[in-house]
Amino acid sequence: MAKNDEVKRGTFPVNGMMCAVCAGVVEKTAGEVEGVTEAAVNFAAMSLTIAWNPKSTDPQIVSQAIAKAGFEMIVEDDEDDAIALQEQQEQTLYRQMRRKVWTAWAITLPLSVVCMSGLTFPGHGWAMMLLSLVVMVVCGGHFYVSGEKNALRLTPNMDTLVALSTIVSFLFSLFNTIFPDYWHSKGLDSALYYEASAMIVAFVLTGKLMETRARHSTGSAIRSLMGLQPKLATQLLDDGTTRVSKLSTLRPGDRIIVAPGDRIAVDGIVDDGHSSVDESMLTGESLPIDKGVRSVVSAGTLNISNPLTVRVQQVGRNTLLGQIIDSVKSAQGSKAPVQRIVDKVSAVFVPIVVGLSVVTFCAWLALGGELSLAVLSAVSVLVIACPCALGLATPTAIMVGIGKGAQHHVMIKDATALEQLAHIDLVAIDKTGTLTEGQPMVTDVMWVEGQQTESLSIIHLLERGSSHPLAKAICNWAEQYDFSPIEITDIDHAAGLGVFATIDSGRHWIGSQAMAEMMHCTVDSTARAYIDASLAAGKGVVLYGCDDRLMAVFALSDRLKDDAKHAVDYLRKENIEVALLTGDNRLTAEVVAEECDINEVEAQMLPAAKRDYIASRRNEGKRVAMIGDGVNDSVALAEADVSIAMGTGSDIAMNAAQVTIIDGRLSRLPFAIRLSRQTIRTIRQNLFWAFLYNVIGIPVAAGLLYPSLGIMLNPMIASAAMAFSSVCVVSNSLRLKYKK
Amino acid sequence: MKFKTNAMCMGCVAAIRRSISDITNPADWEFDLNSDDKTMSYIGSEPLSDDVADQVENAIRVAGFKISRL
Numbered sequence: 001m002a003k004n005d006e007v008k009r010g011t012f013p014v015n016g017m018m019c020a021v022c023a024g025v026v027e028k029t030a031g032e033v034e035g036v037t038e039a040a041v042n043f044a045a046m047s048l049t050i051a052w053n054p055k056s057t058d059p060q061i062v063s064q065a066i067a068k069a070g071f072e073m074i075v076e077d078d079e080d081d082a083i084a085l086q087e088q089q090e091q092t093l094y095r096q097m098r099r100k101v102w103t104a105w106a107i108t109l110p111l112s113v114v115c116m117s118g119l120t121f122p123g124h125g126w127a128m129m130l131l132s133l134v135v136m137v138v139c140g141g142h143f144y145v146s147g148e149k150n151a152l153r154l155t156p157n158m159d160t161l162v163a164l165s166t167i168v169s170f171l172f173s174l175f176n177t178i179f180p181d182y183w184h185s186k187g188l189d190s191a192l193y194y195e196a197s198a199m200i201v202a203f204v205l206t207g208k209l210m211e212t213r214a215r216h217s218t219g220s221a222i223r224s225l226m227g228l229q230p231k232l233a234t235q236l237l238d239d240g241t242t243r244v245s246k247l248s249t250l251r252p253g254d255r256i257i258v259a260p261g262d263r264i265a266v267d268g269i270v271d272d273g274h275s276s277v278d279e280s281m282l283t284g285e286s287l288p289i290d291k292g293v294r295s296v297v298s299a300g301t302l303n304i305s306n307p308l309t310v311r312v313q314q315v316g317r318n319t320l321l322g323q324i325i326d327s328v329k330s331a332q333g334s335k336a337p338v339q340r341i342v343d344k345v346s347a348v349f350v351p352i353v354v355g356l357s358v359v360t361f362c363a364w365l366a367l368g369g370e371l372s373l374a375v376l377s378a379v380s381v382l383v384i385a386c387p388c389a390l391g392l393a394t395p396t397a398i399m400v401g402i403g404k405g406a407q408h409h410v411m412i413k414d415a416t417a418l419e420q421l422a423h424i425d426l427v428a429i430d431k432t433g434t435l436t437e438g439q440p441m442v443t444d445v446m447w448v449e450g451q452q453t454e455s456l457s458i459i460h461l462l463e464r465g466s467s468h469p470l471a472k473a474i475c476n477w478a479e480q481y482d483f484s485p486i487e488i489t490d491i492d493h494a495a496g497l498g499v500f501a502t503i504d505s506g507r508h509w510i511g512s513q514a515m516a517e518m519m520h521c522t523v524d525s526t527a528r529a530y531i532d533a534s535l536a537a538g539k540g541v542v543l544y545g546c547d548d549r550l551m552a553v554f555a556l557s558d559r560l561k562d563d564a565k566h567a568v569d570y571l572r573k574e575n576i577e578v579a580l581l582t583g584d585n586r587l588t589a590e591v592v593a594e595e596c597d598i599n600e601v602e603a604q605m606l607p608a609a610k611r612d613y614i615a616s617r618r619n620e621g622k623r624v625a626m627i628g629d630g631v632n633d634s635v636a637l638a639e640a641d642v643s644i645a646m647g648t649g650s651d652i653a654m655n656a657a658q659v660t661i662i663d664g665r666l667s668r669l670p671f672a673i674r675l676s677r678q679t680i681r682t683i684r685q686n687l688f689w690a691f692l693y694n695v696i697g698i699p700v701a702a703g704l705l706y707p708s709l710g711i712m713l714n715p716m717i718a719s720a721a722m723a724f725s726s727v728c729v730v731s732n733s734l735r736l737k738y739k740k
Numbered sequence: 741m742k743f744k745t746n747a748m749c750m751g752c753v754a755a756i757r758r759s760i761s762d763i764t765n766p767a768d769w770e771f772d773l774n775s776d777d778k779t780m781s782y783i784g785s786e787p788l789s790d791d792v793a794d795q796v797e798n799a800i801r802v803a804g805f806k807i808s809r810l
Contacts (some may be wrong), residue, residue: 018751025804069803070755355741 003452007037010059011049013232013244017041022071029069033062035604046244048073074232074246094209101209104139104202105595107131108195115195125177125192129170136166140201156350162204164350164630166197168382173197186372203395224652225325225634227302228281233265234258235435236309247315254312258303267319270295272309276468278302280432281631281650288468322608328656329633341658357381360702373703380701384694390425393686396733401679409662410672418657419683420642421676423623425617427571427669428614428636430628431582431592433649435666436558438629440469440540442477444555446530454550456483459544462499462510465491471499473556474510496520498542503698506547516543521550530555538588557588565596572597577622582608583632610636626701627661627669629653644669682736686729693725741788743797744777746806756780759803763795764788777810 017023023041030039030050035057039050050062053410063073111131114124141161147163150156173192175181181204235245236255250256258264264277277289279301289306291297297310300321318321326716357378364374398415412418432438445451460478463471491501496512497518509519513531516523521543523531527550534541534555542554571578579600582589586603593601600612610626614636617624626633626640629649634656637643645657648664661668747753753773758767768784782788793809800807 016751019749021746021748021805022751022755025752028804068759070758332788 006054007051008054009038009049009051011047012059012063013044013074014041014046014048014066015074015243017043017046017071025069025481026066026073027072029066029071030062030073033057033065036062072243074244097205097209100139101202101205104135104205105196107135108198108202111135111198115192125173125180128192129174129177132170132173132198133348135198135201136170138165139205143201143204144592151350153195156347162200164201164354164382168379169193170197172379183376186370188487206395218337223679224655225321225328226262226630226633228652229319229321229325230263230265235603237296243338250312252312252314256310256312257306258310260303260305260307262303264299264301264303264308266317267298267299267311267314268310268311270297270308271311273307274306275306275308277308278304281652321593324631324635327611328638353382356698356702356730364703366391377701377703380703381698384697384701393690393729394683396730397679397686397736399681400733400736401675401682405659405672405675408668408671408675409647409665410668410675411660411662412658412672413660414658417642418676418679420623421625421659421673422680424576424625424642425622426577426579426617426624426672428579428617428624428626428640429568430610430626430633430636431580431584431589432558433629433664434627434646435564435580435592435596438648440473440556441559442473442554443539443557443559444534445477446527446553446555447549448524448527448552451483451552453483455544456481457486458501458503458508458512459552461486461488462491462501462508466493466499470540470556474542474554477554504650508544508546510542510544510715513541514541516545516550519545520548521545522548523550527553536587538585538591557591560592560595561664561666563665567666567669568596568598571673574673576673579613581605581613581636607635611639616712625669629664644672678736678739682724682733685732689725689728689732712720741782741793742810743780744808745771745780746774747771747773747778747780749773752805755803756800757804759805760794760796760799763799763810779810780807 002364014026018024020043023043026048027039027041030036032049035051035053035055037051037053039048041048048066050059052058052062053202058077059073063075066073073094111128114128143159143162143169147159147161149464151160151163155613170193176192195342214257229247231247233247233250233256234242235250236242236257239343245256250266256265260275270293271290272293274290274292277291277297278288279298281300281302291308297308298321299314299319314322317326361374361378361380364377365371368389398418401418402412402415429435456478460475460483463475463478466472487505488501491499493499494511498509498515500509500511500515500519501505502508509515521568523543530553531541531543534553537555537557539557542556543550544552544554568578577600578598579602580589580593580598580603583605584603586601589601593599602609605613610633614624614626618639618641623641625644626636626646627646628634628637629646631644631650631652634652636643637656639654642659643657644659644661645653646664647654647660647662655658655675659672661672745752745756753771756771757769757771760766760769765784768782770781770783772779772781778785782793797807797809
């Protein structure tokens, strides 16, 4: 079967089916639509799966047919399709480019071997002309379009340099191929430079390919953010029945039911039910929040324990999540493109070279030289001035830098980040999961009546079945001691308070202070002071007791990462400011900040506030790096000059960031900054070698040695110098790998 | 006017009502799902022309249900 006849498949919710006959009707209706090859209703799931030929129909048409039969088939918005289409186009573009790069290298490598070894065979000039022409036109065609555009705008960039140098070398070589004896007859020497054209195109294309790959992955941040937003919601109608509704049909005031394990689709207020909700993607708060009637819930957050009925307040783009998506989009779009070092160099270099060439031409004529000599000199200047060393300078250093980063668990997706990181003035650090472990741990325990092994068994038993992070932390804590596990099956949960079970002597419970009150537990003054002190230190408190007696108090907090202080110290030593940004409360934030000596603390920040903070610091002229791990950091990441994500955090942050620290260790940050500085230094050194070659090559090409020594761009000298400068640049880049 | 249908539940009834809403007022039709024939009867005040009855019958068939005049 041809590829474009491929059948698409999809499953869609259908409303209104109440019995097997309804299901049959829906199935039959869908199956009769032209272009639908298969239709099957899953009555239990209230869904219809169809296979269709995209050429002759689409789900929208099937949906209309089903609507005519009296049922409602829900087809999701086209937005997803549009994004998928865009992604597909980007993919095609990327693959096209990759093919070009491979083709360019496949031709360039043999070409340069032949050229540099000085091998000749009959017709070898023509063969090389054809090969380099293929590389230039097929692989590098777009350089000439863009190079010309920029030259006309008087803003020469890398493309202009590539276009100019390759065209001149090519035309010069072509002339020499057609009239091999022309310069000889004038008593001059010349050579072929086809491989230089091909080599420049191949190298620069490789650099562009790396850039495209980086850009593509930032787009996927928005896609995964949108993945947090459910497309459908279970609407609770006034007559008590439910139906699956498209989000776009929901209005403020409608009610929806959110099952445990589902993401909440809207911003709204809890109408009925009691559950804990994981809001970490919005606030960065690692603990689930208890939600009861009248609590506010946000779209994209995860309902964990019990069903909730939510009254809709905001839908779609108006929700907090919708605003985050919009901000990430606009931050990515508005960020000024970083001007690459090569572009900066080209802007100065191109006019100078062209100027020198003109000066050479005029000088020869003025000095009474022959016209042919003047032309040869002028062209030689152009040819020799655009060596591949200049094209090699940046890409090789960056390739080696990225490779070295990867060996040390620092994944650099965007080469510009490697250039920027060296110049950072301010690092904004997210708290939860970046500076801290992101998981609460038991830090202190106070035993009211002394510790008993039996208590450990009971505590472990009570907390074992719970998925609450505090319970998990206590379980982990208990497991480091020796105790004999006991088996009791009837453990009761008090929603939002804690758990309890009846064991031999009495009712054992573990939970919040509210739980203690419910058990009429008396807390003496020592324990009270301990609890208050722990709370004041920004810790969470869990109580354990039996009947009305308090047995133990656990203090838990999110621990600082081992290497957090070390990393912050390094930054301060390098005169880089450090700011702590967090969605958490001020108290917790300040305790953490104090532990690692951070003076600047911004607490209770919503995602947009983090972005505004970074934007305002950037407006002050500071170059800001943001390092974070959560969905709530993605907007700030997109806004920052350099964005770094923790590989232990959410995919969305990683997609939004240019750099990912795979193992989440903060000490990789100093390494990354050092690496960036070394890379920049290597690039500068490379440019120096490339220019050194020019400083030697250009005067010779211009014919400065001709009057005294009779040397006129000896091809031997030219190619030796070219090879030497390329080798210098490449080996200098490789040296980066072994630097400490 | 009475028809025999294969409607089995209120879902079918709602679907049938929607499928004929362009031709006639769906409220003018009464369903008896307890009867053996699952009947659908006209209870409107205006007399029903044969032409409209045919259209109703067709629309329901197009919607995928079985229907025959009693």
